Amino acid sequence: MEENIAEIEILLKSGHEGELKQYLDDLNISDVEQLIDELPEHAAVFIETLSINRAVNVFRILDFPTQERIIKKLSGPKVTELITELPPDDRTSLFSELHGDTVKKLINELPAAERKEALALLGYEEYSIGRLMTPDYIAVKSNWNVSRVLAHIRRYGKNSETIDVIYVIDKQGVLLDDIRIRDILLVDPETPISELMDDRLISLHVHDPQEEAINVFRMNNRVALPVTDQENILLGIVTVDDILWIANEEYTEDIQKIGGTEALDEPYLDMPLLKLVRKRVGWLIILFLGELLTATAMQFFENAIEKAVVLALFIPLIISSGGNSGSQASTLIIQAMALSEVTMADWWRVMRREIVSGLLLGLTLGMIGFMRIFIWSMFSHIYGPHWVLVGLTVGSALIGVVLWGSLAGSMLPLLLKKLGADPATSSAPFVATLVDVTGLVIYFSIAVLIMQGKLL
CATH class of the missing domain: 1.10.357.20 (SLC41 divalent cation transporters, integral membrane domain)
Known part of the structure; x- marks a missing residue:
């Protein structure tokens, strides 16, 4: 890491943006995150220089104070592009921490579809599972066969948060079951999805506290869980990376309270x-x-x-x-x-x-x-x-x-x-x-x- 810092400082002083971009794009995401920790004054430059996909992947793993400082220093177009490309759950988490005026400004910059999505997620209670979920998932019908499901995944899977689990719904959007992708890949393409359903569904309720999601993930070997409303309509999914983040925050908060102080909302x-x-x-x-x-x-x-x-x-x-x-x-x-x-x-x-x-x-x-x-x-x-x-x-x-x-x-x-x-x-x-x-x-x-x- 010391070598990376030395090379980055040389590139920053030289002003060669192309070489800086190439160097940053060749680093692992975690290495870029460490660079931002070591050189926080250049954090916005790093995010501005990175390609948008890598910038999003770096930005989403940063802590909130760092994210806030970066947003304040980024150019307007880059902020809009970054916020638009953020996964919905990460965008909601960021918006829930920012001041109201800033959130309003950023939401207005979003395209119509993303704006509607962001407002819907922000409408759920703070610290509820609804704030954690993302609407980017793959859902199929029970009367489809495996061949049709695979074609559907190829078409829409790129925009999904994960394709490890596929969700089965009926015509009204009611969640019927979830199926792991390996179960789909290992059977005959003509097999109906209904034959793969085992009715061992585990789901979260959109209005439940986030702590309950932590316990459900802990007790079940899942990379993602579906989120439903009172009518069992599938609304979104929560992935294990979000749960690990929340679990860390809950653990930190409890440790601080056990020590006899109020929970700190910043490092x-x-x-x-x-x-x-x-x-x-x-x-x-x-x-x-x-x-x-x-x-x-x-x-x-x-x-x-x-x-x-x-x-x-x-x-x-x-x-x-x-x-x-x-x-x-x-x-x-x-x-x-x-x-x-x-x-x-x-x-x-x-x-x-x-x-x-x-x-x-x-x-x-x-x-x-x-x-x-x-x-x-x-x-x-x-x-x-x-x-x-x-x-x-x-x-x-x-x-x-x-x-x-x-x-x-x-x-x-x-x-x-x-x-x-x-x-x-x-x-x-x-x-x-x-x-x-x-x-x-x-x-x-x-x-x-x-x-x-x-x-x-």
Whole structure:
């Protein structure tokens, strides 16, 4: 890549457009994309120089901020040509990110057929499967034979997003089945299409969320899936490359939310600093206000702390153990929900598992905590003559706090899902803050119960 960059810089300085075009056209699409990443100031020049087909193939794999910068710098005719030649699904994705005035201007530049198509796709809800689909597919009738289907593919296949799968419809456009191209190629040309249909159709609904398409593709070995409306009319198809893109965006968004921040709608280094701060400050304020409740909890048990100062030594240990167990459980359940391994109907099974695992984890940490106090008491008098009570208090509190952390961390994502919120917002910092406050209450309540009449 360093050699490519050096040669490109020489060609750019020389001003030989023909040589630059030849050089760029000889590179792989992925290499051109890397060049744009390395030399973003020349991105528009690269797209302007490339032949239109290669320019489209490069442009469609770029991230949105880069696409937006390129559009602003390209000449008017090149922008129109580029937008016109973009696949409908990629064009819709671009339009959904651009500002309204820019979209209006670009749509007006499109030919009548593409303009109608773009407006139809933009009419679907944001983040719906309708925004992902493309109307470029091959559809045939069930009464055709293989020979006629092959002739149809030769005539219209070039404009299709994929010909790996052929869709069978009736006279009204109702989807009947989908057939893989290999099944068509391996039979006699006179075979009726109806004989190849197996009625094992899998389709997506145009108004369903895009996340559902991710799960359907994950569970089925398909390169494309048909999209239908309520009457089962075939409207378009969604291909696996679009699903991989959406899955990556969903994964990135969930990771950012789990980290305790709002989802970033731009690459980290491209986002203005103040906007980045705004994305982070909201959650930090909420978490800070939540942590202030720990001071309130400690004030409530102020007398107990004054009488048994030794209890204060274990406060960080107790709250961190509860927060860690809650963060573990929350992360596991959020991931399981994202993969459809856990649904709302599984809440009781999840609770039972977390009760058992929370008790086992708490017992493990509780025994370690008790043994630590036991061993230290052999060499030091820091815990005083009642070290056994201190050890029992810390050990019991760890069991209770870890159990509570596991339950809270596992149930909170399911509760948020039930309320219609994003489970990823039950992030590790949020769960940890919740368990910190309640963990102190559990700790000092157990201390009062065990040490009453002795140290308290």
